[in-house]
Structure formats: C-alpha cells, structure tokens
Amino acid sequence: MxxxxxxxxxxxxxxxxxxxxxxxxxxxxxxxxxxxxxxxxxxxxxxxxxTVAAASAESSASATLASTEGAAGAQGTEGQSSATGEAASGDTSSTPNDTANQAALEEAQARENEARRQAEAQRQELEQMLASIGTWDKDALADYAEKYELKLDKRKAVQALREQVSTAVEQFGVR
Known part of the structure; x- marks a missing residue:
C-alpha cells in the first residue's frame, strides 16, 4: 500500500x-x-x-525581487532627500529619512521572514497530516471527514477513502 x-x-x-x-x-x-x-x-x-527545491526557489526568487525593488525605491528616496539636504545645508551627514527608510526596510524584512516561517510551518503540518492519513482505517477516515462535512461511503476501498480525505485536507487545510 x-x-x-x-x-x-x-x-x-x-x-x-x-x-x-x-x-x-x-x-x-x-x-x-x-x-x-x-x-x-x-x-x-x-x-x-x-519539486520542493523548485517551489522554495520560486518563492525566494519572488521575495528577493520584492526586497530588491523595495531597496531600490528606498535608495532612490534616500538619494533625493540627501541631495536636497546637502544643497540646503551644505553638510553630508545622514538625514532622519535615511534612518526611517532603513527601519521600514528592516520591519518589512522581519514581516516577510515571519510570513515565510508561518508558511513553512503550515506546509509541514499538511505533510504530517497527509502522512498520518495514510495509516488510518475506514472509521478514523469517516470521523475526520465529518470535519470537512464529507460523508464517506465505507463500502469503498480504504485507499479511495484516504484519497478523498487527503484531497479535502489539501483543498481546505488541516482542521
């Protein structure tokens, strides 16, 4: 099996x-x-x-692109504000906008990392549930399927019932 x-x-x-x-x-x-x-x-x-590597590479590539665009936008803003600051005051010290932009960038990266961590935890929970469903008998499958408002036909083969419950778990998440 x-x-x-x-x-x-x-x-x-x-x-x-x-x-x-x-x-x-x-x-x-x-x-x-x-x-x-x-x-x-x-x-x-x-x-x-x-593959798992391709899925994680795809998500990290989109995250890298988003952070690169955000950093480029922040640098463009910093360059404008520091250029006007230098022209007006004549000094080259960092402006409050530089530190505010840096803080906003760090906060965005922290939120992104937290979202990735939560997504990874959900993926692991889903994989663990699918693995455990593979060991359940008909009664356990029928009981769990009720959480998804599914009525299983116990006359079917155990493997067919497992596939139905697994599909519901994948579609609606672990309950």
Missing part, C-alpha cells in the same frame, strides 16, 4: 475541472496529489511536477 504524494502544478490558462480528484484546478495552482493520480495528470502538457 503506497501513500506517496507528489506536488503537481497546473499551468493551463483556464480553470480545469478534474474528474480524478473531483476538484477544480486554477491556473498556477499547486497541489499534493496521490502518486497514481499524479502519473495520470502528468501525461498532459498543462501539468508539471514541482
């Missing part, structure tokens, strides 16, 4: 109603899907397998 999950990204232009997961994919959406469903989805050009 395999409980492997793969991270798959949908790169289509329109939302895709997926009959395998009984869910709809939005463009750019990344989901954990059972390995056997992932192999079926990866047959199509719109779906790509996403």
């Amino acid at each position: 395999s409980t492997d999950f793969d991270r798959v990204q949908y790169n289509g232009r329109k939302p895709y109603p997926d009959p395998l997961l009984n869910a709809t994919w939005a463009p750019g959406q990344i989901r954990f899907v059972p390995a056997r469903i992932a192999t079926k989805l990866l047959r199509f050009a719109e779906f790509d397998r996403v």
Whole structure:
C-alpha cells in the first residue's frame, strides 16, 4: 500500500475541472496529489511536477525581487532627500529619512521572514497530516471527514477513502 504524494502544478490558462480528484484546478495552482493520480495528470502538457527545491526557489526568487525593488525605491528616496539636504545645508551627514527608510526596510524584512516561517510551518503540518492519513482505517477516515462535512461511503476501498480525505485536507487545510 503506497501513500506517496507528489506536488503537481497546473499551468493551463483556464480553470480545469478534474474528474480524478473531483476538484477544480486554477491556473498556477499547486497541489499534493496521490502518486497514481499524479502519473495520470502528468501525461498532459498543462501539468508539471514541482519539486520542493523548485517551489522554495520560486518563492525566494519572488521575495528577493520584492526586497530588491523595495531597496531600490528606498535608495532612490534616500538619494533625493540627501541631495536636497546637502544643497540646503551644505553638510553630508545622514538625514532622519535615511534612518526611517532603513527601519521600514528592516520591519518589512522581519514581516516577510515571519510570513515565510508561518508558511513553512503550515506546509509541514499538511505533510504530517497527509502522512498520518495514510495509516488510518475506514472509521478514523469517516470521523475526520465529518470535519470537512464529507460523508464517506465505507463500502469503498480504504485507499479511495484516504484519497478523498487527503484531497479535502489539501483543498481546505488541516482542521
């Protein structure tokens, strides 16, 4: 019995109603899907397998771009304020705007780091839940599915029930 999950990204232009997961994919959406469903989805050009390193590199690249743009904007403002300050007063000491901009930049970086830490904690919680779902029996799956207002048909195979509960957890988060 395999409980492997793969991270798959949908790169289509329109939302895709997926009959395998009984869910709809939005463009750019990344989901954990059972390995056997992932192999079926990866047959199509719109779906790509996403590695953990690629996902973290993508998020760090966008964070770096945002911080670079913020720093460039802050430096441009600093340059303008210090140039006018030098012209008016004739001295080259730092202005209060420089320290205010630096403090704002540090605060933004601290918020960004906290958001990354929280996102990583949520991802780990999701992966732990998916791993534990892989060991549950039908009764435990049915009890947990009630948190998501799902009614499971216990006549189905345990693996099919696990996939339903796993999809709900991925879609709505850990409850």
